[in-house]
């Protein structure tokens with residue numbers, strides 16, 4: 070920023086990394102319910118960003134609007150390309166992949182079959198598919214052991230690993246996750262989030278919606294606090310020291 074630049078300094082200005090995704094004025098409604106008011110947000114290349122906020126804040130809607138699972142208005146660019154009009158499957162091909170709350174697995178199919186579905190965009194590039202299987206199994210060894218097990222018969226934690234694994238099979242550049250720790254025992258939740266930390270250290274950009282703030286804040290570099298459909302705060306993760314700090318943003 071030069072002395073003549075009138076913009077206020079913000080995290081975007083001090084982060085030297087180029088933007089992976091930039092969202093400007095993104096809004097979404099369900100009928101008359103304005104679930105997401107115009108929101109600005111970005112994730113830099115290799116960055117781990119967490120979105121926190123109370124129930125009903127619009128966190129799920131935000132992720133769904135980014136990957137066009139709900140209609141939204143606003144501008145989204147990915148590595149400088151305007152992707153505002155692209156559909157979900159096209160975004161997945163570019164590397165924007167979401168792990169939805171509730172996991173969305175095919176319960177009657179095996180672990181391996183579910184993973185393979187994640188790689189459908191690769192067509193018959195068998196070597197690359199096998200390489201990705203190897204990566205997923207290295208991250209979640211449980212999935213290798215249970216490759217032939219029916220997904221519905223897996224534990225909640227294993228199903229969440231499978232949901233993340235399936236997203237990884239698509240070769241994401243930006244991985245978005247909606248409360249991956251929901252309903253899991255603390256130790257299992259911590260394991261899933263640790264795996265996300267490992268992926269981020271390898272350079273994967275992550276946008277995580279998470280209610281378990283202490284875990285998410287340990288991993289994230291930057292945090293958005295969302296409440297009533299609006300961004301109430303954007304700050305480095307280490308500046309949020311306690312639930313008390315968060316409540317300040319939720320309720321004002």
Ligand SMILES: Nc1ncnc2c1ncn2[C@@H]1O[C@H](COP(=O)(O)OP(=O)(O)OP(=O)(O)O)[C@@H](O)[C@H]1O
Nearest residue numbers: 099102103104122123124125126127128129130131
């Ligand atoms: N399909 C829908 N139809 C109507 N309203 C909806 C729908 N989905 C969400 N909403 C409303 O939109 C608002 C935002 O919901 P959203 O699910 O995005 O919140 P959230 O922050 O993800 O909440 P939670 O922490 O409970 O998952 C809420 O007021 C919710 O009731």
Ligand SMILES: [Mg+2]
Nearest residue numbers: 128129130170
């Ligand atoms: Mg939600």
